[in-house]
Amino acid sequence: MDKAEATTVDIGESSKERKGKAPLLSTPPPPPIAKAKVAVGGYKKGVAIFNLILRISAVATSIGAVATMANAEETLPFFTQFFQFQASYDDLPTFTFFVVAMSFVLGYLILSIPFGIVCIARPYAKAPKMLLIISDTVMLVLATSTTAASTAMVYLAHNGNPNANWQAICNQFTDFCQQSSGAVVSAFITVALLIFMVVLSAIALKRT
Amino acid sequence: MDKAEATTVDIGESSKERKGKAPLLSTPPPPPIAKAKVAVGGYKKGVAIFNLILRISAVATSIGAVATMANAEETLPFFTQFFQFQASYDDLPTFTFFVVAMSFVLGYLILSIPFGIVCIARPYAKAPKMLLIISDTVMLVLATSTTAASTAMVYLAHNGNPNANWQAICNQFTDFCQQSSGAVVSAFITVALLIFMVVLSAIALKRT
Numbered sequence A, B: 001m002d003k004a005e006a007t008t009v010d011i012g013e014s015s016k017e018r019k020g021k022a023p024l025l026s027t028p029p030p031p032p033i034a035k036a037k038v039a040v041g042g043y044k045k046g047v048a049i050f051n052l053i054l055r056i057s058a059v060a061t062s063i064g065a066v067a068t069m070a071n072a073e074e075t076l077p078f079f080t081q082f083f084q085f086q087a088s089y090d091d092l093p094t095f096t097f098f099v100v101a102m103s104f105v106l107g108y109l110i111l112s113i114p115f116g117i118v119c120i121a122r123p124y125a126k127a128p129k130m131l132l133i134i135s136d137t138v139m140l141v142l143a144t145s146t147t148a149a150s151t152a153m154v155y156l157a158h159n160g161n162p163n164a165n166w167q168a169i170c171n172q173f174t175d176f177c178q179q180s181s182g183a184v185v186s187a188f189i190t191v192a193l194l195i196f197m198v199v200l201s202a203i204a205l206k207r208t
Helices: A002-019 A033-068 A093-112 A113-121 A129-158 A175-208 B002-019 B031-071 B093-111 B114-121 B127-158 B174-206
Strands: A073-079 A086-087 B075-080 B084-088
Touching: A033 A093, A033 A113, A033 A175, A073 A175, A073 B114, A073 B127, A093 A113, A093 A129, A093 A175, A093 B127, A113 A129, A129 A175, A129 B093, A129 B127, A175 B174, B031 B093, B031 B114, B031 B174, B075 B174, B093 B114, B093 B127, B093 B174, B114 B127, B127 B174
Parallel strands: none
Antiparallel strands: A073 A086, B075 B084
């Protein structure tokens, strides 16, 4: 598409040169097809810029999720002779998976920022958009899975389950529960941003 | 796109009529552009048929997941004066969410089969494909979230967590655990099929 646009512009300049006119004060109006292309290009560029802003916001929220969960720990002030009551994220395997998977998503989001800039610079290129939409979908699935699993564990820690005789641990470890809940909320915002990015990219890819 | 194709074919026929030649034994070879378009149309139709097969397979696996989980219950053969030990899927809120969400995904998949057939009949139409790719992504996120949450609970039921003092319940409820694990595995296959469908639709949408 951008090849066709470049060709149009070249023909316009060469015909001006052939006629020997130097446009000093006013340039001739562009043909209507080129006008329409510039309008669609501006639309596509706006979508790409908005997508990059969403991507940077997702980086921020995933940093928040990883940092909060990785620092979630609490030591209770009382202890017995053999045991001190302590909770940290690596006591629950689901929270360990949360930290690992959200770090992975965070790394992907940072590394994908240059591709988002390429999409702004070349609004008609389809290859980087396809690459981004597919890898965004994969990362969306990863982030959703770990967020949902951690939500189930946070719910269990808050409420317990009398049927399975699992006690709520949030009565004792209040701060730990609040920190891990905050990390899960931050991860949910990341997931929402990723969903929005994927849908926006798909709509932008449709209008070629 | 199919309008352009139809126009090409019409022009070819009218030029034949103008020359007054009736092609009795051999038809003239189509122009190379029309040939390429037919090839791309066949490719797109093949992808759409493959997508429909994946969709029907996902219906089957999600029926398996919902039916297995909804029928997962076990009553232990011993009981006390006040209490009989019994486990069913609605003892754990996560499993209830699993049944509800996977039924929703199942209903969506069945209702989306006609759209998949439309994609086969009209391989150049973009609107039904866009509709399918966006709603497939949403359903993928729903299925992934409930599958991941149920996986976390199944893992907890199998292994327990000594740090939080949660006992493994699979020592007693063996059949219940096997049934719920089977439902989660079936849901994972549904998720994999949905990922494949979304990526395949995105690639098919790119080649316009």
